[in-house]
Amino acid sequence: MTLTEDDIALLLRLLETPTAGPLEVGRDGPRPRLHQAQRDYARAAAPTGFRTVHHAPADPADLDRPGVPAAVREAAADPGFLRCQPSLVLRLGPDTVPRERTVMFNVHLDTVAGGPPASRDGGLVRGRGAVDAKGPAVALLAGVRAARERSPRLGRDTAVLIQAVAGEEGGAMGVLGTRPLVDRGHTGRLNVFCEPTSGRFLTRSTASMTARVSVRGEDAIDDRPHIGHNASVLLGFLAHRMGRSLDGHARTGAVCVAGLHTGTLHNRVYGSGDLLFNLSYADAGAGRTLEREVAGAFDTALEEFTASFADTALFARTAADARGLTRLDWPKRGLPVLDDRDAWGHDLLLRAGVPRWPADEPAFTCDAIWMAGVPDACTVVLGPGDLAADGAHGDDERVRLSDLDGFADTVARLLTAFTDATDGDQ
Numbered sequence: 001m002t003l004t005e006d007d008i009a010l011l012l013r014l015l016e017t018p019t020a021g022p023l024e025v026g027r028d029g030p031r032p033r034l035h036q037a038q039r040d041y042a043r044a045a046a047p048t049g050f051r052t053v054h055h056a057p058a059d060p061a062d063l064d065r066p067g068v069p070a071a072v073r074e075a076a077a078d079p080g081f082l083r084c085q086p087s088l089v090l091r092l093g094p095d096t097v098p099r100e101r102t103v104m105f106n107v108h109l110d111t112v113a114g115g116p117p118a119s120r121d122g123g124l125v126r127g128r129g130a131v132d133a134k135g136p137a138v139a140l141l142a143g144v145r146a147a148r149e150r151s152p153r154l155g156r157d158t159a160v161l162i163q164a165v166a167g168e169e170g171g172a173m174g175v176l177g178t179r180p181l182v183d184r185g186h187t188g189r190l191n192v193f194c195e196p197t198s199g200r201f202l203t204r205s206t207a208s209m210t211a212r213v214s215v216r217g218e219d220a221i222d223d224r225p226h227i228g229h230n231a232s233v234l235l236g237f238l239a240h241r242m243g244r245s246l247d248g249h250a251r252t253g254a255v256c257v258a259g260l261h262t263g264t265l266h267n268r269v270y271g272s273g274d275l276l277f278n279l280s281y282a283d284a285g286a287g288r289t290l291e292r293e294v295a296g297a298f299d300t301a302l303e304e305f306t307a308s309f310a311d312t313a314l315f316a317r318t319a320a321d322a323r324g325l326t327r328l329d330w331p332k333r334g335l336p337v338l339d340d341r342d343a344w345g346h347d348l349l350l351r352a353g354v355p356r357w358p359a360d361e362p363a364f365t366c367d368a369i370w371m372a373g374v375p376d377a378c379t380v381v382l383g384p385g386d387l388a389a390d391g392a393h394g395d396d397e398r399v400r401l402s403d404l405d406g407f408a409d410t411v412a413r414l415l416t417a418f419t420d421a422t423d424g425d426q
Helices: 005-016 034-048 072-077 132-151 178-183 231-251 284-309 315-325 343-351 366-373 401-421
Strands: 051-058 085-094 102-108 119-121 124-126 159-165 191-192 207-216 255-261 272-281 328-334 376-382 398-399
Touching: 005 072, 005 124, 005 132, 034 051, 034 085, 034 132, 034 159, 072 124, 085 119, 085 178, 085 231, 102 132, 102 366, 102 401, 124 284, 132 401, 159 178, 159 191, 178 191, 191 255, 191 272, 191 366, 191 401, 207 231, 207 284, 231 272, 272 284, 284 315, 284 328, 315 328, 343 401, 398 401
Parallel strands: 102 159, 102 191, 191 376
Antiparallel strands: 051 085, 085 159, 119 124, 124 398, 207 272, 207 328, 255 272
16 A cells, blocks of 8 residues: 555645635635645655745736636735635756656645545545545655655656645636646646546546626515515526526536525515526637527526516516616636647556546546646646545545555556656656
């Protein structure tokens, strides 16, 4: 077994360290202890030869760019938002080793909120981040350690970078963690994003966008409900009609009719509210098509609402004013997608005994999108466990130690194969 008891102790310590970011816990929630988690991780990596080459939050200027979700821009008005979400870069090997002889691994140490307390029951470990992605992060270190034992050239003639980032969860989409590190050149010839893929390498990563339908009208009380604008009925109708219209696109990407909120009281008519859609796409063209389809579904549903409710006693005012009260905007859109076609890297992975992700199985969204368009680079998503089967983001998130051990062995084989393949490049 490649994993040691010290590795398992590190994993439990990381799981006990809360690292859910402000977008997950809210502005008034506890600050994530990412500094501590990353320091613990760096200390554990040091005996293998890793040294810290970067440990800092993103610059405010990194968020003044296209593609930054509106929620991130708004949250960044608080100076503490970035300060409490640093990212770490570790390096094994001298700075003189060029990028073409470097492998980069990306792991995110931030998590979604909630989850089970950290625990171990024999060969099973539970806790928020167990499979997504603190478990893979620990297995990665064990794999590099094993690779060094097999190949003394690793860390001398070839280098390894580890990005241990913040800002992957909570809808931040990597704009405050991975994207700035990629822009600053912390990448390799081979780049592996450690997410649960059941040990298969995935060459694609979708991106997602968020559409928001908002109503801003006048409230009313329950004694005279007809004099106000009923955002609950209007948004409920739009959710129904738009969801039905967009259903056909669920065959090519995820279409999620998400949150609908107006209010919580039983004796009030709420005149304002919001309806959210989260939509993923596998290529930029599909994303633009989906944007147009959402806009079309919105216009059609709004027209249908106006016609259907114009003669009602309770909702005639809402119907008459609906077009002026309701708008569609995009808190998040325009993100790139990954579709890696690097044959050299794919052949290397296959020679190392890493199977492909099936072509007919849908991809998912992760920070690997920020490697799209980086020249002379192979980028894949690869990691232990399964997002659904192991309860990622759920109340029973878990990981099998055997899966982590298998991933550590995969990392060792891959790094050994990479070192052997670049032997003639010196």
